[in-house]
Amino acid sequence: MVIEQLTLLLFERMGMLLVLMFGLTHIPFVRRVLDRPARGWNGGLLAVLFGLLGIAGTYAGVVVGPDTAKASFLAAPLGPEEMMAHSALIGVVLGGLLGGAFIGAGAGAITGLHAMYMGGIAGESLGVSMPLLGLLAGLIARFFHEERIIAPPKALFIGVFAPILQTGLVLVFTxxxxxxxxxxxxxxxxxxxxxxxxxxxxxxxVRAAFREEERAGALQMQRAFAIAERVLPHLKEGMNESAARATAAALMRELEADAVGVTDRDRLLAYRGPGRPDSEAFMAEASVQDALRTNRIRTLARKGQQPRMFNDLGAAVFVPLGGPGQPSGVLALYFRSPKQIRKIELEFASGFSRLIASQLTMMQAEKLEKMGRDAELRAMQAQIHPHFLFNTLNSIVTLIRIDPENARQLTVQLAQFMRSSLTMTQYPLIPLYREMEHLNAYLTIIRARFDDRLVVECSVEPGLEQVMVPPSTLQPLVENGVQHGLRSKGSGGVVRVELKRAGDRVRATVEDNGSGIPPDLLRLLGEIPISGSGSTGLGVHNVNQRLKALLGADAALRFEDVPGGGTRVSFTLPDDKGGYRADETDDSHRGRRTAG
Structure with missing residues (x-):
C-alpha cells in the first residue's frame, strides 16, 4: 500500500472518530465532565475518556508489515514485524491540551498499555511514548492558559511534532x-x-460545542432580560397579585410552557393555562415548598403509572423568585411531558431566577438608601428649629425681667411660629409663598426682640410664588445675617432678602452689613457643621446639605464678603415654570409636582 493510499485511509478512519467525538460532546454526562475543572474524580473521568478515544484511534488504524498492509477496521494483536499506522495520538494530545499535563499523561498511559497489549515491533516504545506525549502536550498548553480552549492553528502546530517524536522513539527502542x-x-x-x-x-x-452552549446560554439570558424588563416594574411594590399576573402573562407569551403559575410564600397569586389548580393543593406540593426552603430550582416529572398533576400536565419546573435568603415566591412552569423540559428551559429558568433575584436586591437596596436619605433629611430639619428655639427662649428669659409684656407677646408669637413649622416641615419641598409666610412669622419675632436696631428688607419678583424650596431654608440664613449684622453694631443693622429670576433658575440672596466672616471660616461654612457661641453654622450646614440632596449640587450655598463690610449668602433654585404647584385644597400646605 503506497503512502498516498495509507494517508487517505487514515483520514477516512479519522473522520469516523470525528463523528464519534461529535456524538460524545452532545451527551449531557460527557458535557458535564468537559465543563467541570479537571481535578479529583472529574480529572480521572477525563483521563479515561481521552484514553478510550486513543484506543479507538488504535483500532481504527491500519496494520502495516514490511510487504503487507491490513485495512480491517478492528485490528487484531500484531505480529513481531508489524506496526500500526494509527490515530491514537489524537486522544492523547487532546487530553493534554484540554485537561492538562496529568490528564494527558493519564490518557497516554491508558492508550500506551493498550498499545503494549497489541504488541508488534513498536509495542514497548508506544507504552513509553504515549504517556510522555500526553504530559508534554499538557505542559505546552500551559503557555496558552488564557484561552479556555486552545486555538485550532496552535493545536495543528503541536500535533505535527507528536507523531514525529513517537516514530523517533520507535527507532530508538528497536x-x-x-x-x-x-x-x-x-x-x-x-x-x-x-x-x-x-x-x-x-x-x-470542542470549541464549537462550547460556543454553541455559550450562544444558547446568551440567548436564554437575553430572553430572561426581555421578560424581566416587562415584569420588574410590577415587582417594585413586592410580590402581589398584579405583579404575579403580569409575570405569568409575559412568560406565557415568551415560553413554550403549557401553563404558568406564580405564588408568594403562602398562596397561588396568578395562573395562566388550562383550568386552575386549587391554591392550597398547589402550595402543598413538595417541590414548591422545597424551592421556597432551599432557594433552588426544582423539577417534577410524572414517572411510570403515576397520575398526572392536573389538566393532563405531567412535568414542571419550580423557580424561586427573590434575593438571597428566603425567596418571596415561586414561578412554576408546567409542561405536558417531561421530554419538554430541555436544557434550554433549565438555562432560561436559572438565568431568569438570578436576574430577578439581583434586580429585587438592587431595588431593596435603593429603597433602603432612599429611606436612609429621608431619615437624614428629617434629622437635619429637626436640628434647625431647636437651634432657633434656644435663641428665642434666651431672649424671652431676658425680657421677662425687663419687659414682661413684650416677653408675653414674644412667647405667643413663638408658639404660632412653631405650630406652623410642625406642619410645614413634614414635606421635602414647599411653594415659595409658604416659605415666605414662615419667614415673616420669624421676622415678627425678630422685630419684637430687637425693636429699631435691625431692618430686614424682603424683595420677591412677581410670579415666583409656586417655585419649590426646602422648608426653613431662608430663616436660618436670615438668622445668620441677623447675628452678624448686629454683632458689631449697637444699631443700624440691615439684612436684605432678594429672590429674582436668573435665566432658567431663581437666585436667592441674603445679605447683611455686619462685620463679615473670617476667611478661614468662610470656606468651611455650609460644608461642615460649625457650632459655638453666637454661631449659626450648624443650621446653615443643614440648609446647604438639604439643598444639595433635594435639588442638586447647583443649588448649594455660596458665601462671599461684601465690600465695605458684611456677608452675602446666595443659592439658586430650578424655575419649573409651572412644573410645580401648591395643592390649595390640602390643609397641610403640601407642595405637589404636576405635569407642566
Missing part, C-alpha cells in the same frame, strides 16, 4: 533495525498528517 526503518518510512508521513489535522479538527469541534 535500535534502528532494518524492519523498523522500513515501517517508519511507510507510516511516518501518513501519521504526521492524520494526527496533526485530526488534533486541529477535534479542538475546533
Amino acid at each position: 535500535t534502528s533495525s532494518p524492519v523498523s526503518i522500513v515501517l517508519v518510512n511507510k507510516v511516518g508521513i501518513p501519521m504526521v498528517l492524520a494526527s496533526s489535522v485530526g488534533v486541529c479538527l477535534f479542538v475546533a469541534l
Whole structure:
C-alpha cells in the first residue's frame, strides 16, 4: 500500500472518530465532565475518556508489515514485524491540551498499555511514548492558559511534532533495525498528517460545542432580560397579585410552557393555562415548598403509572423568585411531558431566577438608601428649629425681667411660629409663598426682640410664588445675617432678602452689613457643621446639605464678603415654570409636582 493510499485511509478512519467525538460532546454526562475543572474524580473521568478515544484511534488504524498492509477496521494483536499506522495520538494530545499535563499523561498511559497489549515491533516504545506525549502536550498548553480552549492553528502546530517524536522513539527502542526503518518510512508521513489535522479538527469541534452552549446560554439570558424588563416594574411594590399576573402573562407569551403559575410564600397569586389548580393543593406540593426552603430550582416529572398533576400536565419546573435568603415566591412552569423540559428551559429558568433575584436586591437596596436619605433629611430639619428655639427662649428669659409684656407677646408669637413649622416641615419641598409666610412669622419675632436696631428688607419678583424650596431654608440664613449684622453694631443693622429670576433658575440672596466672616471660616461654612457661641453654622450646614440632596449640587450655598463690610449668602433654585404647584385644597400646605 503506497503512502498516498495509507494517508487517505487514515483520514477516512479519522473522520469516523470525528463523528464519534461529535456524538460524545452532545451527551449531557460527557458535557458535564468537559465543563467541570479537571481535578479529583472529574480529572480521572477525563483521563479515561481521552484514553478510550486513543484506543479507538488504535483500532481504527491500519496494520502495516514490511510487504503487507491490513485495512480491517478492528485490528487484531500484531505480529513481531508489524506496526500500526494509527490515530491514537489524537486522544492523547487532546487530553493534554484540554485537561492538562496529568490528564494527558493519564490518557497516554491508558492508550500506551493498550498499545503494549497489541504488541508488534513498536509495542514497548508506544507504552513509553504515549504517556510522555500526553504530559508534554499538557505542559505546552500551559503557555496558552488564557484561552479556555486552545486555538485550532496552535493545536495543528503541536500535533505535527507528536507523531514525529513517537516514530523517533520507535527507532530508538528497536535500535534502528532494518524492519523498523522500513515501517517508519511507510507510516511516518501518513501519521504526521492524520494526527496533526485530526488534533486541529477535534479542538475546533470542542470549541464549537462550547460556543454553541455559550450562544444558547446568551440567548436564554437575553430572553430572561426581555421578560424581566416587562415584569420588574410590577415587582417594585413586592410580590402581589398584579405583579404575579403580569409575570405569568409575559412568560406565557415568551415560553413554550403549557401553563404558568406564580405564588408568594403562602398562596397561588396568578395562573395562566388550562383550568386552575386549587391554591392550597398547589402550595402543598413538595417541590414548591422545597424551592421556597432551599432557594433552588426544582423539577417534577410524572414517572411510570403515576397520575398526572392536573389538566393532563405531567412535568414542571419550580423557580424561586427573590434575593438571597428566603425567596418571596415561586414561578412554576408546567409542561405536558417531561421530554419538554430541555436544557434550554433549565438555562432560561436559572438565568431568569438570578436576574430577578439581583434586580429585587438592587431595588431593596435603593429603597433602603432612599429611606436612609429621608431619615437624614428629617434629622437635619429637626436640628434647625431647636437651634432657633434656644435663641428665642434666651431672649424671652431676658425680657421677662425687663419687659414682661413684650416677653408675653414674644412667647405667643413663638408658639404660632412653631405650630406652623410642625406642619410645614413634614414635606421635602414647599411653594415659595409658604416659605415666605414662615419667614415673616420669624421676622415678627425678630422685630419684637430687637425693636429699631435691625431692618430686614424682603424683595420677591412677581410670579415666583409656586417655585419649590426646602422648608426653613431662608430663616436660618436670615438668622445668620441677623447675628452678624448686629454683632458689631449697637444699631443700624440691615439684612436684605432678594429672590429674582436668573435665566432658567431663581437666585436667592441674603445679605447683611455686619462685620463679615473670617476667611478661614468662610470656606468651611455650609460644608461642615460649625457650632459655638453666637454661631449659626450648624443650621446653615443643614440648609446647604438639604439643598444639595433635594435639588442638586447647583443649588448649594455660596458665601462671599461684601465690600465695605458684611456677608452675602446666595443659592439658586430650578424655575419649573409651572412644573410645580401648591395643592390649595390640602390643609397641610403640601407642595405637589404636576405635569407642566
